[in-house]
Amino acid sequence: MKDVTKLKRRHKMKFNISNCELVSFFLTLVFCFFISTSSDEFLDCLSQTISSDNIVFTPNDTSYSPLLQSTIQNLRFNTTTTPKPLAIITPLSYSHVQSTVICGVKSRLNIRTRSGGHDYEGLSYTSFDHAPFIILDLNQLRSVSVDSQAKTAWVESGATLGELYYWVSQKSNLLGFPAGECTSVGVGGHISGGGYGMMARKYGLSADNVIDALLVDVKGRILDRDSMGEDLFWAIRGGGGASFGVVLSWKINLVYVPPIVTVSSVSKSLDEDATRLVYKWQQIAHNITEDLFINLIITPVQATDQENSSMQVTINSLFLGTVEEFMKTVSDGFPELGLQQKDCTEMSWIESVVYYSIYFKGQNIETLIERRPQPKSYFKVKSDYVKNAIPEEALGEIFKWCLKENVMLAMEPHGGKMSEIDETATPYPHREGNLYIIQYIIVWDDVGFISTQKNVASIRRIYEKMAPYVSKNPREAYVNFRDLDIGTNCYACSTCYVQAMKWGTRYFKGNFKKLAMVKGVVDPKNFFRNEQSIPPLVLSQSY
Ligand SMILES: Cc1cc2nc3c(=O)[nH]c(=O)nc-3n(C[C@H](O)[C@H](O)[C@H](O)COP(=O)(O)OP(=O)(O)OC[C@H]3O[C@@H](n4cnc5c(N)ncnc54)[C@H](O)[C@@H]3O)c2cc1C
Numbered sequence: 001m002k003d004v005t006k007l008k009r010r011h012k013m014k015f016n017i018s019n020c021e022l023v024s025f026f027l028t029l030v031f032c033f034f035i036s037t038s039s040d041e042f043l044d045c046l047s048q049t050i051s052s053d054n055i056v057f058t059p060n061d062t063s064y065s066p067l068l069q070s071t072i073q074n075l076r077f078n079t080t081t082t083p084k085p086l087a088i089i090t091p092l093s094y095s096h097v098q099s100t101v102i103c104g105v106k107s108r109l110n111i112r113t114r115s116g117g118h119d120y121e122g123l124s125y126t127s128f129d130h131a132p133f134i135i136l137d138l139n140q141l142r143s144v145s146v147d148s149q150a151k152t153a154w155v156e157s158g159a160t161l162g163e164l165y166y167w168v169s170q171k172s173n174l175l176g177f178p179a180g181e182c183t184s185v186g187v188g189g190h191i192s193g194g195g196y197g198m199m200a201r202k203y204g205l206s207a208d209n210v211i212d213a214l215l216v217d218v219k220g221r222i223l224d225r226d227s228m229g230e231d232l233f234w235a236i237r238g239g240g241g242a243s244f245g246v247v248l249s250w251k252i253n254l255v256y257v258p259p260i261v262t263v264s265s266v267s268k269s270l271d272e273d274a275t276r277l278v279y280k281w282q283q284i285a286h287n288i289t290e291d292l293f294i295n296l297i298i299t300p301v302q303a304t305d306q307e308n309s310s311m312q313v314t315i316n317s318l319f320l321g322t323v324e325e326f327m328k329t330v331s332d333g334f335p336e337l338g339l340q341q342k343d344c345t346e347m348s349w350i351e352s353v354v355y356y357s358i359y360f361k362g363q364n365i366e367t368l369i370e371r372r373p374q375p376k377s378y379f380k381v382k383s384d385y386v387k388n389a390i391p392e393e394a395l396g397e398i399f400k401w402c403l404k405e406n407v408m409l410a411m412e413p414h415g416g417k418m419s420e421i422d423e424t425a426t427p428y429p430h431r432e433g434n435l436y437i438i439q440y441i442i443v444w445d446d447v448g449f450i451s452t453q454k455n456v457a458s459i460r461r462i463y464e465k466m467a468p469y470v471s472k473n474p475r476e477a478y479v480n481f482r483d484l485d486i487g488t489n490c491y492a493c494s495t496c497y498v499q500a501m502k503w504g505t506r507y508f509k510g511n512f513k514k515l516a517m518v519k520g521v522v523d524p525k526n527f528f529r530n531e532q533s534i535p536p537l538v539l540s541q542s543y
C-alpha cells in the first residue's frame, strides 16, 4: 500500500486552496485515513467476481503505466504530478462493469469511466478533487454490429468513431452516421456529450440519432431504454454520460449517404481577401443547403520574421453529392468562395472520413480500425456560439489578436437540421439562432509549468476579448469541448446545484435543471461524479 500513500501525498500537494475547497480538503484528510482500507476493500470485493488477469491493473503491474497513457490525448495530464488511479479495470464483459460499479460503491471509490480518452480536461482518467479513484477503461468493449436492413447498429462505448464509420461502410456504401471528424474519439464520451460533425446540418448530432442504450446504473443493474425510462434516456443523449452511470452500448439510427460525395479543402491568406470571405461565410454557411457543410480552420502561421507572419484560412467542404452539383450549389449560393472544379475531389463517404480525419489523410480506409498510436500534444480549448455575424472590421482585429497569442480558430456552421430540433428535445440546447460554434485552440509541445501557464493565459485573453461578439446570458459552451475555466463542482458545499448553475446553464441552458432532477432520482448520493458532473437536485429540496 506504499504506492497508494504516495499517490495520496501527491494528490494533496498541488492546490490553490479557496474557501470552499478548504472544507473539502479537511474532509479529504478524514477520508484519507480510510483510504488504504477502501482500496484493499475494493480489490478484495472485485476478486470475488473477477479473476484479475488482464482485467485489473494496479501500479505494481508493468502494464499499468502504458495502459494509463495509451489514450491520454492531452499531454497536459500525462505528467508525474497528475493524480493517478489506484487501479485500472478493463472489463471484457458487461458483468465486469457491473462488478466494478458494485464494488466501487461499496468501498466509496470514485470511478472515472474512459472510452476514447479525448476529454479536453482529462476527466476520464484523472481527478482533481483530492479523492482516490479508479479508471474503468472500456477499450475492450468495442464491437459494432450493423443491421443494414433495419438501418440501425449497436455500437459499444469503447469503439472509436473511426471503427464505427468503418464497420458501417463495410455493410453498405449508402449508410453512414453523423458524428465528429476526429476518428480516434471514443463513442462513449462523444455520443453522451452530443457529437457534432460534418453531417450535423443534414442529420443533427450523434445523440439525436440514438434510439436505445444499455447503461449500468449505481445499483449495478443493466438498464435499457424501457427500463431506464425516458428521462434518463434523455439525459445521456447530450448531458454527458459520466453523471448517470456507465453506458455500455448505443443503438443508433444509420443515415443515408450518397455513393459519391465531394470534398474540397483550400487555404487562403489574409492578403487574398480571406477576412471578407470569413465575413460572408458567417452569413451563408448556416443557411445554404443541408447537403453542404463548410467549416473554417484559421491558423496562425508564424514566420521567422514578424512581417511575414499571418493567419491562414482553410475552407473545408463536404458536399453530399457529385462535383457538378457541388459547383452549381456554390456558384449560386456562395460565389465569393471562388471555388473551381480542380479544387474538388469526388470520393465515397468513408473515404471522405479518412480525408478529414486529422492524422490519416491520404491513407487507406483500413487505418480507421488499426488503432495506431498517433501524435499527441499539450493543448487547451475553449468554445463559443455566435448568433450575429461579426463585423468584417472586428474579424480583422480578432485575427491580429490570435496571431499575437498563437491561437487557432475552428468555426463550424449550425443551421439546417440543428435548428429544426427543439431546444429541450435533448440536453444540447444550442439550436435555432446559432450561426456557428467557435473553438479556440492553443497547442504547444513542451512540458512544464511555465509553458502551460503562458499558453493557457494566451487563450484566456482571447476568450475575454471575444465576449462582445458571442452569445451572452448565458455565454454558451459545448460540454464535449470541456472547459474547467467556466466553473467546477464543490463537493463540500450544501448548495451544489445552485453553485453549479453558473457553468451548468452555459452548457445546457434551461435543460440543466432537468438534468439535475434526473440525477437526483437515479443517483441521489452523487456516486458518479467529477469536477463537472451534474449535481443531484432532490425533489423535496427545490419544488
Ligand atoms: C482531437 C479531438 C477532436 C475532437 N473533435 C470533435 C468533433 O469533431 N465533434 C465533437 O462533438 N467533439 C469533438 N471532440 C470532443 C469529443 O467529442 C469529447 O472529448 C468526447 O467526450 C470524447 O469522448 P471519449 O470517449 O474519447 O472521451 P473520454 O475522455 O473517454 O470521456 C469523456 C467524458 O465522458 C465520460 N464517459 C466516457 N465514456 C463513458 C461511458 N461509456 N459511459 C458514461 N460516461 C462516459 C468520461 O468519464 C468523461 O467524463 C474532439 C476531441 C478531440 C481531443
Ligand SMILES: *[C@@H]1O[C@H](CO)[C@@H](O)[C@H](O)[C@H]1NC(C)=O
Residues within 6 Å of the ligand: 001, 058, 060
Ligand atoms: C505491490 O507490491 C508491494 C511490494 O511487492 C506489495 O507489498 C503490495 O501489496 C502490492 N500492492 C498491490 C496493490 O498489489
Ligand SMILES: *[C@@H]1O[C@H](CO)[C@@H](O)[C@H](O)[C@H]1NC(C)=O
Residues within 6 Å of the ligand: 069, 075, 078, 079, 080, 376
Ligand atoms: C507520457 O509520460 C510518460 C512518463 O513520463 C512518458 O514516458 C511518455 O512518453 C509520455 N507520453 C507521450 C505521448 O509523450
Ligand SMILES: *[C@@H]1O[C@H](CO)[C@@H](O)[C@H](O)[C@H]1NC(C)=O
Residues within 6 Å of the ligand: 283, 287
Ligand atoms: C436563408 O436563405 C433563404 C433563401 O434560400 C432566405 O430566404 C432566408 O432569408 C435566409 N435566412 C437567413 C436567416 O439568412
Ligand SMILES: *[C@@H]1O[C@H](CO)[C@@H](O)[C@H](O)[C@H]1NC(C)=O
Residues within 6 Å of the ligand: 305, 307, 308
Ligand atoms: C517575406 O517573404 C517574402 C517572400 O517569401 C520575402 O521575399 C521577404 O524577404 C520576407 N520578408 C522579410 C522581412 O524577411
